[in-house]
Amino acid sequence: MRLSDLISETFHSLTSNKVRSGLTILGIVVGIASVIAMLGIGAGAQKSIEDSVQAAGSNILTIMPSSPGGGGGFRSSASSVQSLTSEDAAALAELPLVSGAAPEAQGAGQIVTKSENANASIIGATPAYQTVKGLTVKWGTFLSDRNNKTSAQVIVLGSTLAEDLFGTDVDPTGQQIRSGSMLLTIVGVLEEKGTSGFTNVDSSAIIPLTTLQRYVTGSEYLSTITITVTDEAQMTAAEDSVTALLLSRHGISDSTQADFRIMNMADLLSSITTITGTFTALLAAIAGISLLVGGIGIMNMMLTTVTERTREIGLRKAIGADDNVISMQFLAESVVLTLLGGAIGIALGWVIAVVVANLLSMSAVVSLDAILLAAGVCAFIGVVFGYYPARRAAAMSPIEALRYQ
Amino acid sequence: MANAVIEAHDLHKVYDGAGAETHALRGVSLTIDEGEFSAIMGPSGSGKSTLMHILGCLDTPTSGTYRLAGRDVAELDLHELAEVRRQTVGFVFQAFNLLPRASVMRNVIMPMLYTRVSPDERDDRAAAALRAVSLDEKLWTHKSNELSGGQMQRVAIARSLVNDPSLILADEPTGNLDTATGDSVMDLFRTLNAEGRTIVLITHEPVIASQAHRVIRLQDGLIVEDATSANADIRQYQGGEA
Ligand SMILES: Nc1ncnc2c1ncn2[C@@H]1O[C@H](COP(=O)(O)OP(=O)(O)OP(=O)(O)O)[C@@H](O)[C@H]1O
Ligand SMILES: [Mg+2]
Numbered sequence: 220m221r222l223s224d225l226i227s228e229t230f231h232s233l234t235s236n237k238v239r240s241g242l243t244i245l246g247i248v249v250g251i252a253s254v255i256a257m258l259g260i261g262a263g264a265q266k267s268i269e270d271s272v273q274a275a276g277s278n279i280l281t282i283m284p285s286s287p288g289g290g291g292g293f294r295s296s297a298s299s300v301q302s303l304t305s306e307d308a309a310a311l312a313e314l315p316l317v318s319g320a321a322p323e324a325q326g327a328g329q330i331v332t333k334s335e336n337a338n339a340s341i342i343g344a345t346p347a348y349q350t351v352k353g354l355t356v357k358w359g360t361f362l363s364d365r366n367n368k369t370s371a372q373v374i375v376l377g378s379t380l381a382e383d384l385f386g387t388d389v390d391p392t393g394q395q396i397r398s399g400s401m402l403l404t405i406v407g408v409l410e411e412k413g414t415s416g417f418t419n420v421d422s423s424a425i426i427p428l429t430t431l432q433r434y435v436t437g438s439e440y441l442s443t444i445t446i447t448v449t450d451e452a453q454m455t456a457a458e459d460s461v462t463a464l465l466l467s468r469h470g471i472s473d474s475t476q477a478d479f480r481i482m483n484m485a486d487l488l489s490s491i492t493t494i495t496g497t498f499t500a501l502l503a504a505i506a507g508i509s510l511l512v513g514g515i516g517i518m519n520m521m522l523t524t525v526t527e528r529t530r531e532i533g534l535r536k537a538i539g540a541d542d543n544v545i546s547m548q549f550l551a552e553s554v555v556l557t558l559l560g561g562a563i564g565i566a567l568g569w570v571i572a573v574v575v576a577n578l579l580s581m582s583a584v585v586s587l588d589a590i591l592l593a594a595g596v597c598a599f600i601g602v603v604f605g606y607y608p609a610r611r612a613a614a615m616s617p618i619e620a621l622r623y624q
Numbered sequence: 625m626a627n628a629v630i631e632a633h634d635l636h637k638v639y640d641g642a643g644a645e646t647h648a649l650r651g652v653s654l655t656i657d658e659g660e661f662s663a664i665m666g667p668s669g670s671g672k673s674t675l676m677h678i679l680g681c682l683d684t685p686t687s688g689t690y691r692l693a694g695r696d697v698a699e700l701d702l703h704e705l706a707e708v709r710r711q712t713v714g715f716v717f718q719a720f721n722l723l724p725r726a727s728v729m730r731n732v733i734m735p736m737l738y739t740r741v742s743p744d745e746r747d748d749r750a751a752a753a754l755r756a757v758s759l760d761e762k763l764w765t766h767k768s769n770e771l772s773g774g775q776m777q778r779v780a781i782a783r784s785l786v787n788d789p790s791l792i793l794a795d796e797p798t799g800n801l802d803t804a805t806g807d808s809v810m811d812l813f814r815t816l817n818a819e820g821r822t823i824v825l826i827t828h829e830p831v832i833a834s835q836a837h838r839v840i841r842l843q844d845g846l847i848v849e850d851a852t853s854a855n856a857d858i859r860q861y862q863g864g865e866a
Contacts, residue, residue: 224737235725534721537682538735538783539710542702617709618683621721 220544229551236524240556243520243605247560247597248567250513254593255568257506259585260575261499267581268495271413272488276353278451280458282311282444282465285480301440302478305428307468308444312347314464316457319447321347322428326435330424331397335384339377340423341398343431351445352412354420359392359407362427366406370429374403377421378411398424401434454483510593514600521604525611526624532612533620542613546606553605557598564597565590627694629791629822630656630679635688637674637845648674649685650845656824656838658790661817663833663853664826666842672826673718673795675842679824680715680793681708692791710738714789716797718826720780722768728754729764732783739787746786753782756812758805773800781809785816792816794825798832810835 220228233240284300308322324343329336348354349361357378366373374396376384385391391405403426412420432439448457458481465479466472528549535545569585576583612620637649648671656662664672677683678690681697690697692708700708709715722731732750741749754764757778763771768779777800784792792813798806810832817823825836833839839856841849849856 220737223743228737231726231730531723534723535734535738536706537680537709537715537717537721538738539706539708539787540738541706544738616683618677 220547225548225551228548229555232548232552233555239520239524243517243556243601244560244563246513246516246520247557247601248513248564249516250510250597250600251561251564251593252568252571253509253513254506255565255585255589256571256575257502257509258499258589259568259572259583260579261502262584262586262589263572263576263581264579265492265495265499266584268491269488272484272491276447277484277488278448278454279351279484280446280448280454280461281482281484282446282461282479283442283482284440285478287471287476287478300478301438302469303441303444304439305441307465308345308441310464310468311444311446311461314457314460316449316453316460317446318449319347319351321345321351321445322441323348323443323445324428324431324436324438324440325442326431328398328435330380330384332384332394337380337383339380340418341431341435342418342420342423342425343428343435344425345428348425348445351447352420354412355410357408357410358390359405361407362425367427367429370433371427372401372403372430372434373406373427374398375407375409375425376405377409377419377423377425379421380424381408399434401426401430454485458483506593510596513597517597517600518604521601521607525608528608529612529615529620529623532609533615533617533623536612536620537617542609546609546613549609550602550606553602556605557601560601561594561598565594568593627658628655628691629658629660629693630654630824631691632679633689635675635678635685635690637671637678637683638686648845649678649688651688652842652845652847654840654847654850656822658822659817659820660838661813661823661836662825662838662840663836664824664840664842665828665833670842671845672842674845676715676793676795676824676826680713681705682715706738710735710787712789712791714784714787714792716777716780716784716792716794718795718799720773720776722776722779722783724769725767727765727767728759728771728779731768731779732786735783735787749786750782753785754779756785757782758808774802774805777801778805778809781812789821791822792824794823796826796828798827798829806832 282303284302286300303322305322308320311317312320322345326341326343327338328341330339342348344362345367346362346364349356354361356375359375361375362373365371376391381391384396385394390408392407394405396403396405409420446457446461448454461481462474462477466474466477469478471477532545536542572583572585612623615623632652632654635649635652636647639646639648652671652675664675666672674683678685679692681692684698693712697705723734726734729750732753733746736746736749754761759775759778759782763775768776771779777797781794781797784794794813797813798809801809813823813825814835825832827833833856834853836853839849839851839853840847841856
């Protein structure tokens with residue numbers, strides 16, 4: 220059989236059975252698209268969480284108050300235990316392995332301008348906060364030591380908060396805003412940073428720590444001390460020296476009774492990876508089921524036409540077609556269907572992954588592995604079951620195949 | 625003395641259907657020479673189609689030997705069998721067996737797809753065959769499942785001719801045709817026979833059988849009469865399928 224005849228016979232066979240061809244392609248599309256979309260969204264979610272943890276920096280230790288006797292994990296909340304003070308932070312900053320210590324307290328409140336108002340988390344911080352968090356100032360300046368000494372009523376706005384209150388590309392420094400009893404002068408606006416660690420600085424407002432303690436929380440205690448370590452290789456040693464210092468400052472001899480806990484980003488990353496890994500495994504399981512459903516769809520479609528196709532093969536054999544040529548014709552049909560379905564499925568899966576990821580404000584990660592897996596399985600099923608009638612009928616006499624039902 | 629095209633010896637065919645076995649052929653021996661024009665008659669279910677399928681290498685006998693053009697069919701491999709069906713035998717099925725969703729033209733061209741005939745020549749040959757069976761040219765592009773029984777029958781005959789076979793086996797080729805069209809098909813067969821082709825056809829109609837040189841009568845899987853058409857008692861089969 221000539222190649223041109225093979226192509227035209229394949230084309231005719233597929234177009235003269237549009238329903239059969241369409242449903243087979245549909246099965247392949249569903250199988251491939253669902254796997255690619257699921258895995259793409261799962262991997263995207265995992266990556267966006269990991270990115271935000273990594274953006275916080277890997278030489279960072281976060282110290283939080285914790286109820287004594289607790290192990291690791293994310294249990295107690297900062298508000299329930301009060302154990303960390305600014306003096307602790309100052310002492311920690313003196314440790315040899317520590318390059319910076321930023322004490323931080325958190326409050327929330329309404330921020331009111333002449334025309335707008337917004338709810339924001341208000342962070343009380345010292346100048347160290349800027350370096351430790353790696354923040355850059357877009358307009359104006361960050362908080363100064365002097366601001367803290369005098370409990371000045373000044374404020375630095377995160378980028379999105381500034382936009383919400385004053386609009387895009389408007390420099391609001393020098394203006395005054397109200398929050399509770401405070402009348403705060405805007406001294407600076409930050410560049411966009413993105414979520415890093417636990418806090419989203421972009422939608423927060425930062426005021427001097429002492430100001431927050433005096434006018435908002437009315438307490439001298441901190442919610443967090445963030446420490447940068449001079450050398451990433453010395454994280455464990457730094458953690459040990461921080462623990463020793465804080466235990467002795469708090470007069471605790473038994474380390475299991477510590478009233479604080481330390482988290483490093485590596486630990487955080489690994490526990491988050493475990494969680495997102497489970498999530499991805501779940502999506503993969505759903506994808507696997509879709510693949511199975513798609514596969515069974517393809518199989519069903521192919522098998523329901525076996526009778527009709529077996530008769531056709533009987534006829535072709537009767538008029539003198541060689542088994543090899545018939546097999547080739549069927550293989551060509553299967554390959555065309557799987558290629559078509561595969562291409563549409565990959566494109567559709569990709570689009571779904573991107574669209575859904577966009578809705579969840581992250582980016583999809585469509586991996587070659589996912590594409591190969593999905594396309595491989597569907598192509599295998601498509602070709603095997605497309606080819607099956609030909610192989611089967613090859614063993615029959617033309618008359619048997621013509622009478623097959 | 626002419627060469628024997630068909631030499632069948634003691635052919636048996638047993639179908640094992642659900643539960644009951646059917647003994648469709650019970651020892652058929654038959655020799656047909658090159659250039660003969662034979663008609664097979666016999667009541668319904670007597671094994672005519674079964675015999676034709678075996679003679680056309682479309683099915684295998686349960687036992688017995690069959691030599692086609694001197695070659696023992698049992699010894700041919702799959703490719704040689706395919707080649708015999710493609711080049712040597714032209715088969716017209718009782719049930720036509722056209723590809724339903726393909727056009728008349730495609731159906732007739734199909735046997736040539738598996739040969740080396742060039743596309744242009746394929747079209748010419750298909751057109752010639754369709755004209756030979758006097759199928760209206762308007763119908764050539766119709767799908768085969770849009771045709772009447774008689775039209776399908778003529779397409780099936782045209783398809784059997786395109787590869788220029790030396791042996792034509794036709795299972796009731798005029799069964800669905802009116803007398804006039806049936807006559808023109810018989811004229812065609814006579815012409816083909818005059819060109820030297822061997823023709824075997826199955827028929828229930830004495831008028832048709834009388835146009836063959838030889839009449840073979842089958843009953844219950846056995847040949848009960850084998851005579852020249854002049855001598856055969858054809859009329860006794862008129863409506864004779866009880
Ligand atoms: N595939 C099959 N399976 C089982 N039995 C079969 C099969 N094909 C034919 N038979 C049986 O074999 C016998 C002979 O059938 P065959 O088709 O050869 O008859 P026929 O002489 O061509 O009849 P008709 O004139 O009606 O076409 C019948 O009894 C039929 O039932
Ligand atoms: Mg019959």
